Amino acid sequence: MEQMVPDGPMDDEFSTLPRWTADAVEALGPEHAVPAACRGSGTPEALRWLCRTMALRAGARLLDSGAGEGGPAELAAREVGVSPTLVDPMPGACAAARRMFHRPTLVADGGRLPFRDDAFDAAWSIGVLCTVPDKGLVLSELHRVVRPRGAVGLLVFVRTVDVLPEVPEGNDFPDRGELRKLAEGARLSTLEEAALADFPDPDPGWQQHADAVEAAIEAAHHDDDRFRAAQEQQRIIGRLLAEGLVEGRLLVARAT
Numbered sequence: 497m498e499q500m501v502p503d504g505p506m507d508d509e510f511s512t513l514p515r516w517t518a519d520a521v522e523a524l525g526p527e528h529a530v531p532a533a534c535r536g537s538g539t540p541e542a543l544r545w546l547c548r549t550m551a552l553r554a555g556a557r558l559l560d561s562g563a564g565e566g567g568p569a570e571l572a573a574r575e576v577g578v579s580p581t582l583v584d585p586m587p588g589a590c591a592a593a594r595r596m597f598h599r600p601t602l603v604a605d606g607g608r609l610p611f612r613d614d615a616f617d618a619a620w621s622i623g624v625l626c627t628v629p630d631k632g633l634v635l636s637e638l639h640r641v642v643r644p645r646g647a648v649g650l651l652v653f654v655r656t657v658d659v660l661p662e663v664p665e666g667n668d669f670p671d672r673g674e675l676r677k678l679a680e681g682a683r684l685s686t687l688e689e690a691a692l693a694d695f696p697d698p699d700p701g702w703q704q705h706a707d708a709v710e711a712a713i714e715a716a717h718h719d720d721d722r723f724r725a726a727q728e729q730q731r732i733i734g735r736l737l738a739e740g741l742v743e744g745r746l747l748v749a750r751a752t
């Protein structure tokens with residue numbers, strides 16, 4: 497089976513940067529952790545919509561596949577009381593999540609989850625699919641590990657045009673039709689869909705915490721090639737979103 501662990505600039509973005517984030521949070525204070533660790537997840541209001549629409553409840557076993565630094569799962573744990581398990585193929589991301597949030601965290605590929613069938617009440621995967629070559633496999637694995645009729649939540653960046661002028665290395669954006677087919681192929685029937693852009697920006701306090709961490713990382717690592725490589729990845733996705741060539745779509749589906 498194909499191994500789907502990111503490398504190159506994605507390694508800088510998804511493994512090195514998370515370590516630096518955890519360092520900065522340690523220096524600045526724990527109130528910075530969740531805002532700084534929601535990398536790629538858009539906004540807190542979008543995450544709250546996922547929690548509501550997935551009908552997450554206190555005590556629910558939630559798998560976060562491609563959890564990164566763990567911010568989204570932590571928000572759900574603190575605000576709803578879910579019991580999260582975090583999985584990411586990047587050791588640096590997992591180490592950072594463990595340092596900041598102390599939740600069960602495993603280094604694993606979303607296409608080969610180390611869990612038995614029906615192990616979770618719900619699962620989500622946020623900002624992950626566009627970085628994965630075999631998207632169908634990651635979706636099938638979410639279906640497999642969620643109990644029958646359990647909710648699966650996704651944030652997926654989709655392309656709105658046939659050809660993009662540039663693409664962050666290692667990324668591959670489906671269009672909305674392809675995404676729908678992929679979900680159907682994994683026996684995930686879509687219940688609700690929303691556009692990330694329709695949710696409000698984070699409040700100023702959240703943004704200040706995230707910005708302070710960014711600034712601390714830049715101050716410490718601005719002349720490091722890995723910092724520049726990670727920034728270039730983020731510049732490209734930022735441009736695609738700003739020009740409307742790529743948009744974030746939130747989906748809630750049920751495992752059938």
Ligand SMILES: C[S@@+](CC[C@H](N)C(=O)[O-])C[C@H]1O[C@@H](n2cnc3c(N)ncnc32)[C@H](O)[C@@H]1O
Pocket residue numbers: 500501502510533534535536537538561562563564565566567568583584585586589604605606607621622623624627628634
């Ligand atoms: C844009 S980040 C999003 C992180 C986190 N979900 C969030 O929203 O803050 C994308 C994440 O997908 C992870 N990823 C890449 N390939 C993966 C795979 N095959 N299975 C699971 N996760 C993967 C990366 O390591 C990275 O942490």
